[in-house]
Amino acid sequence: MKLYFSPGACSLAAHVALHEAGAAFDSESVDLKAKRTASGADFNAITAEGYVPVLILDNGELLTENVAVLDYLASQYPQLGLEGPLGRTRLLEALAFISSEIHKSFKPFFGGGGDSEKADAGAYVTKRMTYFAERVTSDYLFGDAPSVADFYLLVTMLWAERLGIVIPGALVGVLARLKARPAVLATLKAEGLA
Ligand SMILES: N[C@@H](CCC(=O)N[C@@H](CS)C(=O)NCC(=O)O)C(=O)O
Incomplete structure (x- = not known):
């Protein structure tokens, strides 16, 4: 590969x-x-x-x-995916959400948006990340080990951190744990x- x-x-x-x-x-x-x-x-x-x-x-x-x-x-x-009959579907659900609702919302920051557009986009990113923050009950999004969804969210959290966008609640700990992984x-x- x-x-x-x-x-x-x-x-x-x-x-x-x-x-x-x-x-x-x-x-x-x-x-x-x-x-x-x-x-x-x-x-x-x-x-x-x-x-x-x-x-x-x-x-x-x-x-x-x-x-x-x-x-x-x-x-x-498979250690990077989710187990169970709905495992792959739940993973795709999370990946699609990160792609379309979070990743794409950074566009004003990377595409030359104005200040108010960036402020709106930053607030929207925080709001969408909150969806995950309210549901995390373990070290990572879906349990004690990270999946590819955590790695995709990691990228957007690193961008948020660099751009001064608020990373909500429990995701702060998820980010710290991800950043510490070898x-x-x-x-x-x-x-x-x-
Ligand atoms: N729809 C693509 C978008 C990927 C994307 O936005 N890649 C960015 C980097 S994060 C890029 O390569 N941008 C350069 C360009 O579009 O010219 C996906 O979800 O994989």
């Missing part, structure tokens, strides 16, 4: 998942502005969307979209962020 990532971008979730799983994988960073990979390849020729994450499977197939990439990794490494520290180091 090979992961194309950009330091600190949403691809960090899949990068953490690969480290957590102890998977054998290659990775290459991408300059998202120039659309060039670290080895000089045209990123737009690798993926028409021109965004990360991109996961190249061992058979050469290419996966995009955080929800699909993270669902795939949880299917390959796989998270190793991933941040691999992305040049630690």
